[in-house]
Amino acid sequence: MTFEPEQLGQSRTDLAEKLRELHKRAGLTGDRLARRCNMSQSQISKFETGKKTPKLVDVERILRALDAPAELVTEITALARIANTEWQDKRSSWRRGMEKRQAELASLESEATELRYFLPAMITGLLATPEYIHASLSHTPGDPSRTIAKKLERQAILYDSAKTFTFLLTKQAVRWAIVPHSALAVQIGRLTSISYLPPNIRMGVIPLGVVMPRGPMNTFTIYDDRLATVENFTGRMVFRDPRDISEYIAIFTSFERYALFGGEARDLLEQCADPYR
Template identity: 35%
Template sequence: MGSERRERMQALGVRLRELRTRAGLTGAVLAQRAGVGQPTVSKVENGRMVPSADVLGRLSRALGLDDATTREVRDLLALVEAASDMVEGPEDAMSVGAALDDAVRSARLVRSFQCVVLPAMLQSAEYARHVFESSPDSTPEAVGRAVADRVERQSLLYEPGRESVFVLTEAVLRTWPGNPALMLAQFDRLLAVESLSTVRLGVIPWRRAVPVMPRHGFTLCDRRAVVVEGFRGEQVVDDSAEIAMYEHTFARFEEAAIFGVEVRELLLRVMREFQELEHSATR
């Protein structure tokens, strides 16, 4: 990360902390009032993350600022824009997941479609490590932080009042990094998550034609944003027409997927195939 970008992010964090202290709030209370995770507030205040416009708005309202024309909000917005405009370095490339992190934390309904890689919220730590290590210019330190952040965010799956719907193609289950043992642990996690009352996990079997040719993964956060995932990071889209298009596309994928008992049977069947692979590898 460039020194100028780091300085501006730190300045943003200092400003937010000043406003929070002036309002007499702890970081935990501010996060609760804003509907974001406490780690998000901590990362922003410590200069480790630039909040999205949506998160900044939530924090501003939770701090009791009257409107977006006040000096405090103008200063925050200027700092955010200045920090976001700086050229990203190699370590910034490892911040894939930051935009998704903001959007998911503040959403009550999350719908994610994936056609190659498992959704971030379902990845085991070792699976996530392989994902981040494949990023250009990755470093062991940046990978370690990224994995820890991803695992920490997954606690949202267990929170009452949230709903998460994941739809995968069967190809996701059969596109694997590392070794069969890693995937066996990953399937254990998928089976555990599938049983949660807050989660619906669906898979489009390879024997079924897909209703739309998938080009990339995406995650809908409530009905206000969609995070489109690419090789270098994510793009947050808040245009209503674009969101409506992604919602329609997700509904078509969801309609083609199997759920419940059928999806558990499929997971167990593919898991047995990985067990056979592991057995073959140890002969």
């Protein structure tokens, strides 16, 4: 399935309209449909008015309850999958203010209990030194000082023992020098220090030269089993469809098998830092 970013907002409206039309065509009362779906009537009403976006599993339950024809099932489930995907372009983030984006990330992190980060090219803000963060924002417009402060504030979440974090970095990500070599040595040292924060933090490093079945296409983050974000140069996709999230968890797990953890990861980090000291 392919789509343009502008389809994402429209798909939510189209999905609500299709569900509303199908319900009307079936001639069922809202209460009767709710009983068939094992949902509340108010929940279905919110789906049909566009006030709430149903998950794909909710749509499938409604379609079964309405005995929808196969061609409509295909069309409406495709709409539901698009509606559960969001495109956030970087230019919009810049216009709103990057510190607001930091507040959104902090909210996602506070709500999740298990967080997984796949970092094939750069180090994420939760693990970064102030100098590294400043360098990573060099391409963004405006004064980055407030954004840097917000990123550093977010790092306190690492010490919340009620949460678990798994960071998977490639050796390339560790050594990508967006800061001077002396600062990069300090940054790698921070990674080593954070790796000593078990049991809630696992720091994995994937060595170069390991034969792997698939390439490291994108940076992505998984929040529990309810949401995944995937980043590229111009923005990020947000996936809420459980099938998409399951796929990203499977990819993460496959990469995790090739990573070094604990003392082996720290030895590799030391090897990375040595040339920059």
